[in-house]
Amino acid sequence: MVDFVSSLGNYLGTVEGLQFYQFPSLEQLAMVSEAQLREAGFGYRAKYVVGTVNALQSKPGGGAEWLASLRILDLQEVIDALSTLPGVGPKVAACIALFSLDQHHAIPVDTHVWQIATRYLLPELAGVRLTPKLCSRVAEAFVSKYGKYAGWAQTLLFIAELPSQKALLPSHFWSTKENKSTKTKNGEMCNGN
Numbered sequence: 001m002v003d004f005v006s007s008l009g010n011y012l013g014t015v016e017g018l019q020f021y022q023f024p025s026l027e028q029l030a031m032v033s034e035a036q037l038r039e040a041g042f043g044y045r046a047k048y049v050v051g052t053v054n055a056l057q058s059k060p061g062g063g064a065e066w067l068a069s070l071r072i073l074d075l076q077e078v079i080d081a082l083s084t085l086p087g088v089g090p091k092v093a094a095c096i097a098l099f100s101l102d103q104h105h106a107i108p109v110d111t112h113v114w115q116i117a118t119r120y121l122l123p124e125l126a127g128v129r130l131t132p133k134l135c136s137r138v139a140e141a142f143v144s145k146y147g148k149y150a151g152w153a154q155t156l157l158f159i160a161e162l163p164s165q166k167a168l169l170p171s172h173f174w175s176t177k178e179n180k181s182t183k184t185k186n187g188e189m190c191n192g193n
Contacts, residue, residue, distance in 0.1 A: 004037075008028050
């Protein structure tokens with residue numbers, strides 16, 4: 001999906017055999033149909049991409065100007081504004097805020113981030129079901145612990161949990177507890193917590 005979208009932008013050059021493209025403009029994205037997006041693997045997301053492109057193009061001054069104007073708002077205002085776009089909920093809005101709108105303390109909360117939060121920041125909530133109210137509590141816990149760059153700290157913790165990344169780390173980076181992992185009766189790994 002990323003390769004498809006990036007290939008719609010202007011060609012920038014090739015480095016070590018890899019082609020690089022500028023992220024496509026709204027005008028370039030508007031030329032792609034929902035059917036083409038589905039064919040490229042977007043599935044149910046295709047209608048949201050088309051809807052969001054249309055919604056952004058209808059914004060006063062254009063979508064790029066509207067998105068840039070969000071940079072000066074408070075995080076909750078940014079999330080509320082982005083959540084008006086088709087298919088954009090609080091998690092996706094927080095991702096956009098963190099990665100594109102200078103909201104370095106935005107915390108995109110999903111079940112994986114919830115697991116990290118209950119393991120390291122809010123152990124008293126382990127086993128509790130994630131709710132929208134608890135999403136706010138998770139975000140507050142990350143900001144309390146990591147400050148104005150909490151979103152990036154959360155991102156590093158999230159990436160570090162990916163099996164492909166764990167395999168790259170030397171063994172001395174693992175804590176004693178994690179080295180003593182055992183399997184539970186259903187085959188899942190358990191680190192003794």
